Amino acid sequence: MSREKALEALKTYWGYSGFRGLQADIIAQILSGHDTIGLLPTGGGKSICYQVPGLMLPGFTLVISPLVALMSDQQKGLEDREIKSYHFKGSYTPRKLDEAFRNIRFGEYKFAFVAPERLNSELFQEYIKHADISLIAIDEAHCISQWGFDFRPSYLNVNILRTLKPDVPVLALTASATPRVKRDLAETLLIPNAKVFEDSIQRTNLHLHIKFTPNKERQLFRLLSRLVGTGIIYAKTRRSCESLAELLQNNGHSAEYYHAGLLPNEKEQRQNDWLSNDLRIIVSTTAFGMGIDKSDVNWVVHWDVPDTLEGYYQEVGRGGRGGQEASAYLLFHQQDVARLQKGITDLPNPMHALEFYNRFCSRFQIAVGTGEGTTYPFSIVAMANDFKMSVPVALSYIKLLQHRGYWQFQESSQIWPALEFTSKPLQWEKLERQEGELLIQLLRLYPHAMFQPARIHLKKCAAMAMLTPEQFERRLSYFEEKGLLKYLPETSGSSITLMDPRPHKKHLHFPKSFLDSWLESKVERAKAMLSLLKSEECIFIELSKYFGQDSNLQPCRKCSRCLHDHYPDEHKVKERLSKGDTIDDIWFDLNCSVDELRKFG
Structure with a gap:
């Protein structure tokens, strides 16, 4: 299949006039039937690399992804372009699973999204073995490496796909990977001959600034008065997210916090407000932004220092995804350094x-x-x-x-919500007729609940029992008190x-070997972050070294290290001091030597 047809698909469905970076090369490699590893920066268009060939190849593309929100966002993006896709979520009875694969096959679906945990199911594996799959795409592939910063044990199941579908090409995608993680990708996924396409770490539209300040709060407010458009402030804990958002609100800023403790409807509302620019600032823990396709994020601020360079690079990469100039500021003080050292x-x-x-x-x-x-x-x-x-x-x-x-x-x-039977139908014969009949109906609906917790459709079950959902939940709690079943209500957290x-x-x-390797990698990542804070070299060059990229990379000439001016302008300093600016303000803005600056103080 030709590059011309791939370009035609890109124009027809996405409206883009051409591919970016290594996208065209990766797509050509896939269309040739070869295993491929793609390392593209955040915002580098990784999804295009499997979506375009997935449209062109017969059958459908199986996409493995770690987060429900990430899969839902990708599926919505495809559906908005009238491309049929299926998302495996929730529990599946054998009948429901059969229906799903029939729908994919006869409904001409082109993509199916699945979490790696589902690959544990032998029944699911059997359906995969006989499905018309033309491409296996593994998103956030760094999760498969035990020495990556975001290892997920469930990803170790993914290599079963190579056994089930030995002739189907595999595409592994991630934003960044250290040399050790790159080796793991090929070995663990059983694609030793995969061709690796690695784009430069450097993002030419991204201006990175690392600023030491003893007064973060003051400098953040000064920054926000200059930064334009929507942005993200990353904080390390839920408590700091909440307190910082409250501080911003009390000072007239349009801001809300976002973290795992929010209820689902609160998360959705805040995310939608931010996406539509009704909310300017989202103060969040690190998970926010994954899978959210917002191209007009103009700035990112780190209120706390990330634990790893991988995390830092992933988070700053959420700025400037539309190609516009964007800024990222990491604010740190001595307590941050002490925390990393600790x-x-x-x-x-x-x-x-x-x-x-x-x-x-x-x-x-x-x-x-x-x-x-x-x-x-x-x-x-x-x-x-x-x-x-x-x-x-x-x-x-x-x-x-x-x-x-x-x-x-x-x-x-x-x-x-889920239930699991802890009693046998024989015991139900002694119950009142109405109670016994309800349990029999539930058993018919969810026969596998005899052996393991089964997800239930609360409204459907309540309607069947001619009860409201609240009344039905009370009935299940009553059965649980009697030792007939175990009920797990719907929760978020x-x-x-x-x-x-x-x-x-x-x-x-x-094992000692595991602990030694784990400790080594943890210490290595913390030291790399500390090194970045203390370095005087171009920030992108520091990142490039860590990720094992080209050592001949030229300085970006845009980051705070490249723009550092050791000797401040005497006239500017005296003018700023006369207007009431502090030494910290001037140091923060002029990006100069604090020792030279104090000579004027």
């Missing part, structure tokens, strides 16, 4: 992490040999309080256990999915 020395105790695992399992009554694939919703704050530890310590244990592959942690997730059955204590451990 992260190198105060590492989580592995034995305490294993104790945390056992306490978590006991809390949810997960017996040894059970729990595989089951999701358990919980409040990280409440659990930390119950376990008498701080939230950061609890999170460090959770993430260490995830790194080992024991479970998959979701900071923000929507858990749909954090959740953990066990990747394997709970092991016996004697088999629960961290």
